[in-house]
Amino acid sequence: MQRYKAIIAYDGTEFFGYQVQPNKRTVQSELEAVLAKMHKGAEVKVTASGRTDAGVHARGQVVHFDSPLFIPEEKWVIALNSLLPDDLSVLTVEMVNESFHARFAAVGKEYRYRLLLSKMRDPFESRYAYRYPYPLDLEAMQAASCYLVGRPLDFTSFCSAKTEVVDKVRTIETIDYVLDGDLLTLRFVGNGFLYNMVRILVGTLLEVGSGDRKPEEMADILERQDRRFAGKTAPAHGLYLWEVFYKKSL
């Protein structure tokens, strides 16, 4: 058996998220169906760096799988893409050591959230950016971000109350803002993110940007360790799992 690492991209609009669910179209089930086809019907389990929710996109999701087939890396890419649907694509396939694990070996992730700051609907962005037509104070948002980055913090207030993991301490290294015309992209790089965490961070930062909250409130929200004190969960369709980081040695 050979372990393979693959980087995949998907438009999340028409998937019910990453993880297999009965009778739903999911990223994992599409991947496993294609791999089963390549293995004469034998089941091949795919493990991802983490789930993404329904409607969330990925530019650099990472998965691994084990296969008895010794196919050159670039041939895997061609074979998989010839069978996968248009909204899901394999970017690279790499032979890796058995010790590689897409989830457990990940040391960090980058997520991006795209906001369309326009009163005008854009039919070409309706699936790919959350339209926010109100004025935003970017400096206030950046000030609020400073409370959230650079050191280990308990993000209990900024994750879904349904989160199952116990340890909710994570470190966000950076939150930065890139404005390109009327598209504002928020980039989050950190060692890990909890369930709905980026979407709740974005929803809360938007409340700061619109003047409904003060940047200083972030300290209080963190301290409360209670989801109810943070802002709304921003919609899924603005969110992209952009990159997953691993130690170089793997």
Add this chain to the structure above:
Amino acid sequence: MQRYKAIIAYDGTEFFGYQVQPNKRTVQSELEAVLAKMHKGAEVKVTASGRTDAGVHARGQVVHFDSPLFIPEEKWVIALNSLLPDDLSVLTVEMVNESFHARFAAVGKEYRYRLLLSKMRDPFESRYAYRYPYPLDLEAMQAASCYLVGRPLDFTSFCSAKTEVVDKVRTIETIDYVLDGDLLTLRFVGNGFLYNMVRILVGTLLEVGSGDRKPEEMADILERQDRRFAGKTAPAHGLYLWEVFYKKSL
């Protein structure tokens, strides 16, 4: 009655083209349904600068309609967009003189065709660009374009055999090429375009770019006045009706 001119944009993927067809989702039928709603069920006919085929997109399609409602221009935009689906949006509404006609007053159009020059599928471009993974000789394509622009020419060879209009002489002012990373955009500006004309031009230019034809063949194809001598019709999903031009005085 007041005549209104509207500029609209749509993602053509999920429309069966612009024009009303029984039991199909079309741009015109969505617009007319929303206008009927705003007019208490009364029919309001919408006239466009021209049809677009199934899958073809528009950034600047122009339509006109007559209404007894005197609503300020910016209120029309808000009202229409609040009722229209996500893949169809009204960009501007303008009061115009009764002599304005979206089709007959048009003096020119710009179409764009987007090509993704990549061996890799991109799930975020699969609806919006035609992927062409083979090498292209851009200089040969530009040389071929020179045979097609700058003077009135009979484009019988470059339109669908089903084209109903009799006069097939059109002038293409410019065909230009913009390469941005692996996205190549072909821009066509002219006084009018026949049925499938841009898609057949693109298909033929791609055959020049890939070395299957010589640039000089364009003269011969034009002269034949027979669709069978031109190249394949490029797929709909790379094509955008970008802008429609009118005389300033209107």
